[in-house]
Amino acid sequence: MYTIGQVSEWFHLPVSTLRYYDKEGLFPTMERQSGIRKFGERELEALRVIECLKQSGLEIKEIRQFMQWCVEGPSTYEARLMLFEARRRAVEDEMARLQKTLDMLRFKCWYYGVAVRDGNEDRLHELLPDRLPPEIQKFYDNAHAPDAAADREKAI
Amino acid sequence: MYTIGQVSEWFHLPVSTLRYYDKEGLFPTMERQSGIRKFGERELEALRVIECLKQSGLEIKEIRQFMQWCVEGPSTYEARLMLFEARRRAVEDEMARLQKTLDMLRFKCWYYGVAVRDGNEDRLHELLPDRLPPEIQKFYDNAHAPDAAADREKAI
DNA sequence: ATAACACCTAAACCTGACTTTATGTCAAGA
DNA sequence: TCTTGACATAAAGTCAGGTTTAGGTGTTAT
16 A cells, blocks of 8 residues: 555656545545545556546546446446547557658658758759659658548538 | 638637637738738748647647747747757657547457457456467557656666 | 727636645654 | 644646647638
């Protein structure tokens, strides 16, 4: 059993944040000894899951819902599974979007690399948008392609 | 030259957001015809870059700085290059973090898949933390590994 | 000519996720 | 004893990134 200060150090989270999470109901079964929070293994794993769910784009109140399901027992396994599957899809989508972002950034790095060497953008403007070096063209194309969300919208 | 309404539709951005971006100085050279904004190719490319820089984690005021550099001309090529290179590194780091998140989510999906089938977590608790199926073990290990930031911190 | 739109501004408002402040309790060391 | 440090609470404050509201202009369709 650990104090809030120890947990704060291990997880690199301010004490105030841990108290805030507690107030928001993210540790529904945490114990206290004469008013003082006692973090156990359950709470440490909760923190790992909180980090993961936050990174996956979930809001605090939705994480509270998940923690509540954990308290309610086996009847909520299916809801929890569906939550994690939805999050997995969300993160996969997000990574695809980031890949597109990365292609734009790589294109811009190449572009300004040339601009710095040339001292102007004249040659670059002659190359755009479809006389680019092949290894750069694909960054440009991917970065300027309409995104998947727009495609889905049209498909409906 | 396009109106704010057209651009709003093409980019799936509320008109209010486009006006907000303008107020924040993200279109420093946008023209007006009797008070009405005229979006040209320059502004459309700006919007693509804004989307990219936002996704890469930049704040609005830093994007304004970039747009200002674009107005200032060739003397800022190097600054712009350095900005894009820093963003590329940031997005690469973010993708690594998301990969870890994804491994946690895959582990949890597997975990609750088993829990749903078994109706309990008994068998799962016997398998944890190191008697997991090999293809799952690697998700668990990666998801529970200390992150790169913590590693760097220790290395200093 | 009047209603419906699309545009405009300034300023107030909203949300989520913290953080800070003010105040207090309690145990250990000088 | 007294002060230092870690813990506690409630309530107010902060910040980014918009969104909404209130009030106005200008052009087009009926």
